[in-house]
Amino acid sequence: MIMAGTQEKKIPALGKSRLPTFSAKKRARSPDENTTRPVATEKRRKLLSASTENLHDRSIQSAGNTSLNRSFRPSNSTGSLRTSSTLNKTTTAVVRPTTKQASKPGVGSASKSSVGSKKPPVASTVPKAAGNKAKRPAWDLKGRLQDMEELLNRQSSKRDSLESQLQDYNSRIASLESEKNQLYGDVQSKEQIVHGASKQIEEYQKQIREQEANFEQTKRKLQTELDSITFLKESIQRQKESLEGEVSAKTVEVAGLKSTVAELQTSQVVIAAQLDATKISLEQSVSAGREKDKEISELKQMVAAMQDTIEKYKIKEQEHETMRRKLHNTIQELKGNIRVFCRVRPLLGEELLGSDGTINHMAFPDADSKMLELEKMSDAGLNESCLTANRKGNNKYEFAFDKVFNPDSTQGQVFEEICQLVQSALDGYNVCIFAYGQTGSGKTFTMEGPSQFSPEQTGMIPRAVVQIFESTQDLISKGWQYEFEASFLEIYNETIRDLLGNNSDDQKHDIKMTGSADKKDVMVTNLTTVMVTSEDQVHELLRKASHNRAVAETKCNERSSRSHSVFRLKISGVNKHTQEACIGTLNLVDLAGSERLKDSGSEGARLKETQAINKSLSTLSKVIMAIANKDGYIPYRESKLTYLLQNSLGGNSKTLMFVNVSPKEECFQETLNSLRFATKVNQCNIGTAQKKAK
Numbered sequence: 052m053i054m055a056g057t058q059e060k061k062i063p064a065l066g067k068s069r070l071p072t073f074s075a076k077k078r079a080r081s082p083d084e085n086t087t088r089p090v091a092t093e094k095r096r097k098l099l100s101a102s103t104e105n106l107h108d109r110s111i112q113s114a115g116n117t118s119l120n121r122s123f124r125p126s127n128s129t130g131s132l133r134t135s136s137t138l139n140k141t142t143t144a145v146v147r148p149t150t151k152q153a154s155k156p157g158v159g160s161a162s163k164s165s166v167g168s169k170k171p172p173v174a175s176t177v178p179k180a181a182g183n184k185a186k187r188p189a190w191d192l193k194g195r196l197q198d199m200e201e202l203l204n205r206q207s208s209k210r211d212s213l214e215s216q217l218q219d220y221n222s223r224i225a226s227l228e229s230e231k232n233q234l235y236g237d238v239q240s241k242e243q244i245v246h247g248a249s250k251q252i253e254e255y256q257k258q259i260r261e262q263e264a265n266f267e268q269t270k271r272k273l274q275t276e277l278d279s280i281t282f283l284k285e286s287i288q289r290q291k292e293s294l295e296g297e298v299s300a301k302t303v304e305v306a307g308l309k310s311t312v313a314e315l316q317t318s319q320v321v322i323a324a325q326l327d328a329t330k331i332s333l334e335q336s337v338s339a340g341r342e343k344d345k346e347i348s349e350l351k352q353m354v355a356a357m358q359d360t361i362e363k364y365k366i367k368e369q370e371h372e373t374m375r376r377k378l379h380n381t382i383q384e385l386k387g388n389i390r391v392f393c394r395v396r397p398l399l400g401e402e403l404l405g406s407d408g409t410i411n412h413m414a415f416p417d418a419d420s421k422m423l424e425l426e427k428m429s430d431a432g433l434n435e436s437c438l439t440a441n442r443k444g445n446n447k448y449e450f451a452f453d454k455v456f457n458p459d460s461t462q463g464q465v466f467e468e469i470c471q472l473v474q475s476a477l478d479g480y481n482v483c484i485f486a487y488g489q490t491g492s493g494k495t496f497t498m499e500g501p502s503q504f505s506p507e508q509t510g511m512i513p514r515a516v517v518q519i520f521e522s523t524q525d526l527i528s529k530g531w532q533y534e535f536e537a538s539f540l541e542i543y544n545e546t547i548r549d550l551l552g553n554n555s556d557d558q559k560h561d562i563k564m565t566g567s568a569d570k571k572d573v574m575v576t577n578l579t580t581v582m583v584t585s586e587d588q589v590h591e592l593l594r595k596a597s598h599n600r601a602v603a604e605t606k607c608n609e610r611s612s613r614s615h616s617v618f619r620l621k622i623s624g625v626n627k628h629t630q631e632a633c634i635g636t637l638n639l640v641d642l643a644g645s646e647r648l649k650d651s652g653s654e655g656a657r658l659k660e661t662q663a664i665n666k667s668l669s670t671l672s673k674v675i676m677a678i679a680n681k682d683g684y685i686p687y688r689e690s691k692l693t694y695l696l697q698n699s700l701g702g703n704s705k706t707l708m709f710v711n712v713s714p715k716e717e718c719f720q721e722t723l724n725s726l727r728f729a730t731k732v733n734q735c736n737i738g739t740a741q742k743k744a745k
């Protein structure tokens with residue numbers, strides 16, 4: 052192309068020499084000329100083909116490479132074609148002057164000869180002719196022009212050949228482009244297919260994964276089922292084995308049983324024979340037995356009738372006994388005596404050392420438990436001057452009381468004997484039960500019970516209160532209403548101390564008489580009184596009293612033995628139906644130890660204590676004697692104790708004295724003194740008690 056351009060620039064220079072040029076009117080070519088161009092071009096191409104074979108091959112290779120490179124380069128196919136058409140146009144522009152030249156004079160002849168003559172191929176002849184030609188002289192313009200034309204023709208044919216090659220290349224490029232586009236279209240459709248396929252694959256993969264998951268789940272489920280089936284199979288197998296074992300054992304057993312049955316069948320025959328014989332003898336025995344049964348039932352009837360008679364006699368006997376007791380009590384009441392119960396405590400602790408528990412110097416001779424015999428075994432602790440009274444024979448002393456309790460008697464048995472008296476308090480009598488005896492003889496045990504609570508050993512005070520509460524229940528159903536007021540005091544050295552108070556030592560207590568002359572009532576100033584409604588409350592009061600006594604005891608050793616304690620329960624009853632009313636008082640008194648002054652060897656404070664005790668006990672004795680003698684003057688006021696108990700020691704009261712005695716032989720003298728005092732009291736007639744109405 053550059054070469055053509057260069058040629059065109061040179062040609063106008065030649066034109067100045069008025070020689071025809073290629074460029075003139077080059078665009079005025081007719082369509083006919085154009086049709087002839089490919090023929091000439093084809094001829095030139097064939098001429099050039101041989102000389103440009105090598106170059107052609109290289110160009111094809113190069114064009115092919117370019118085409119291929121272009122086909123795989125993402126590019127606009129239109130752009131590629133544009134390049135190709137540009138090349139064609141250029142080629143056409145170059146060729147035109149050649150074809151037009153035929154119509155021009157001079158040039159046309161040259162062109163015709165070139166086209167019409169059968170020249171050898173340009174590639175082999177033209178360069179040779181040009182090379183071999185001798186240089187034309189400057190004036191041979193025609194020759195030089197001819198040379199130039201020849202050269203131009205050669206160049207032209209070379210260019211045509213190249214253009215043809217280029218066209219081939221372009222067509223090839225176009226075909227390759229279309230192939231490429233087709234391929235590209237294929238690739239796109241394939242890509243779409245691949246994309247669709249990928250999506251499908253992904254879908255399939257997803258389905259496969261789901262299927263796999265389902266499969267795994269199903270597999271696990273099946274494995275679990277398989278495991279359970281295996282387990283079931285094993286357990287069935289085990290059961291089967293054990294059943295087989297049982298079956299075989301049973302088979303053996305059945306075999307054994309069969310043989311036993313066979314043996315039994317054999318022996319059954321023998322036994323049947325024996326049975327027949329036995330039946331015969333049994334029938335004989337049965338008829339004999341029937342006769343015996345008849346006899347037995349007759350005898351049983353006789354026994355039952357006799358038992359009925361015995362029971363009736365027993366009931367009658369009990370009724371007679373109750374009657375006898377009542378009559379006895381009535382006689383005692385009519386006699387007006389103070390009743391006296393004697394109680395001997397058992398040997399305890401160290402007292403039992405060297406002894407089998409038998410009290411040799413005491414005897415309980417009568418079945419009625421009313422007698423006590425003392426026998427002097429040695430002279431130990433005896434005061435000969437006192438041994439004359441109650442003496443029976445050589446060294447024996449006999450005493451009779453309303454009841455004598457031996458060491459084996461229980462608290463329950465003792466209370467049984469006093470319960471009727473307690474009942475009297477509920478009926479409106481003033482009842483006074485006091486315990487008299489030397490220190491350690493069992494007074495507190497009898498009245499209150501042991502220091503450590505024990506239901507069996509509960510004393511007379513709690514038992515009396517329980518009985519009163521129980522009896523009240525019956526009376527309540529008959530219209531009676533009761534109130535119980537309890538107080539507990541001690542008299543120590545002729546001073547009253549409140550055992551239920553909180554500051555017992557700080558309060559001063561005096562005995563005062565209240566009420567009218569015929570209905571005098573005794574009261575103690577500043578004394579704590581507690582309304583009681585239950586047994587537990589009474590136990591609580593006893594505990595409190597015991598505590599207050601223990602506190603005082605730390606200040607004065609053995610004080611409890613040296614003081615009198617008085618538990619008083621005032622009972623007020625009203626019958627809401629009959630308007631009947633009664634007031635009874637139950638006094639339960641634990642007296643101080645009754646040791647004689649001259650025997651105790653006391654001095655100082657102890658002497659004062661003993662004097663006070665003796666004074667109050669002798670006053671008690673004097674009061675009882677005065678009442679018994681029906682004296683005009685009864686010295687109640689001579690001691691705090693008698694002053695306090697005056698309403699419970701007179702004609703309007705029922706009095707019982709426990710004389711407690713020690714089983715120790717060295718206490719023989721004190722025991723003798725206590726029993727003599729009790730005998731004196733027992734002989735006192737204090738008149739018949741009167742029921743106290745409100």
Ligand SMILES: Nc1ncnc2c1ncn2[C@@H]1O[C@H](COP(=O)(O)OP(=O)(O)OP(=O)(O)O)[C@@H](O)[C@H]1O
Pocket residue numbers: 395396397399488489490491492493494495496497501502611612613642643644711
């Ligand atoms: N019948 C009995 N059975 C068992 N033990 C008893 C009996 N009588 C008394 N005792 C015991 O004997 C000891 C002395 O009894 P208790 O304290 O009652 O005598 P006391 O006469 O009240 O003496 P004190 O005058 O010193 O108060 C106590 O340990 C008591 O438990």
